[in-house]
Amino acid sequence: MRVVRHPSPPGDGVTWEPSERWVRATKGETTVVDSRRPVLVWEPGRPVPLYAFPEDDVRMDLLRPAGRPPSGRHPGATAYHDLVVDDEVTANAAWSPPGDDLAGHIVFEWFGRSALDHWYEEDTEIFVHPRDPHKRVDALPSSRHVRVEIDGTTVAETRGPVLLFETGLPVRYYFPREDIRFGLLRPTGHNSRCPYKGVATEYWSWTGGGRIPPNVAWSYPDPLPAVREIAGRVAFYNEFVDLIVDGERLERPVTYFSRLRTTS
Numbered sequence: 001m002r003v004v005r006h007p008s009p010p011g012d013g014v015t016w017e018p019s020e021r022w023v024r025a026t027k028g029e030t031t032v033v034d035s036r037r038p039v040l041v042w043e044p045g046r047p048v049p050l051y052a053f054p055e056d057d058v059r060m061d062l063l064r065p066a067g068r069p070p071s072g073r074h075p076g077a078t079a080y081h082d083l084v085v086d087d088e089v090t091a092n093a094a095w096s097p098p099g100d101d102l103a104g105h106i107v108f109e110w111f112g113r114s115a116l117d118h119w120y121e122e123d124t125e126i127f128v129h130p131r132d133p134h135k136r137v138d139a140l141p142s143s144r145h146v147r148v149e150i151d152g153t154t155v156a157e158t159r160g161p162v163l164l165f166e167t168g169l170p171v172r173y174y175f176p177r178e179d180i181r182f183g184l185l186r187p188t189g190h191n192s193r194c195p196y197k198g199v200a201t202e203y204w205s206w207t208g209g210g211r212i213p214p215n216v217a218w219s220y221p222d223p224l225p226a227v228r229e230i231a232g233r234v235a236f237y238n239e240f241v242d243l244i245v246d247g248e249r250l251e252r253p254v255t256y257f258s259r260l261r262t263t264s
Helices: 224-230 254-264
Strands: 015-016 023-029 030-035 039-042 050-056 061-066 079-085 088-094 105-108 118-121 122-124 135-139 147-148 153-158 160-166 172-175 185-187 193-194 198-200 202-206 217-219 235-236 242-245
Touching: 023 160, 030 050, 135 224, 147 172, 153 224, 153 235
Parallel strands: none
Antiparallel strands: 015 039, 023 030, 023 118, 039 050, 050 105, 061 079, 079 088, 088 105, 118 122, 135 160, 147 153, 147 242, 160 172, 172 235, 185 202, 193 198, 202 217, 217 235
16 A cells, blocks of 8 residues: 655744745735735744745734643744734644744634634635645646546546656546546535645545445536646546546555544
8 A cells, every 4th residue: 555645844843934925814895914125934833834924914913822721732923923813713723833933923723613704815815724835736638547436436538648747646537527437426505625626626535335435426517727637527536436547546545634534
């Protein structure tokens, strides 16, 4: 079984690097952050970054000392802050990072659920977490012969896939809709967000029973411009289906997604 791991942060401790992106964040109609000098911060044990902002770029008047600061959520955090906007309190919405280099900065919570409603890099909304400048995502049209089987049944087969290469994840194969046997799938209404691809608003589950998790296939009808080649196409979790590429049956990878889906 092939194990695919997310890339590790740049160092063992809290590491950081400056960014030149214009970053804004809102809560309701209120702009809480507006910065042209954010800092990307990686915490130990977390493969994705967060943004730290100079206090001058944050509505500090909307923050107050946390009423019940958490224990151990962010290693070395020197303080936690509740966010109060229009009388709505978001507990532990932000924290002060450790180290002299990041003194006078504020980091907002993203993991689990973002403390703020909308985040923007320049004029593009971002989701889930800041985009990592050390991660690459490429969507490449291909003429490979790719087939998907579930419990021995062919669900999709194409000679015109788009291969999506994303650092730290297995290759995802996006199929034209005409090459999908949708009669074997059931739409679920599920959706998800990705900082690199956008919003997947269509998901399908396998109708044949067995131990296949729900929402095994998905589509991005309107992906971000960098991966526009996958628009409207359908991909399957390599972790739960059998993929045959140019006659070779691929091993099922073990990833963050397979562990999450089998324990949720």
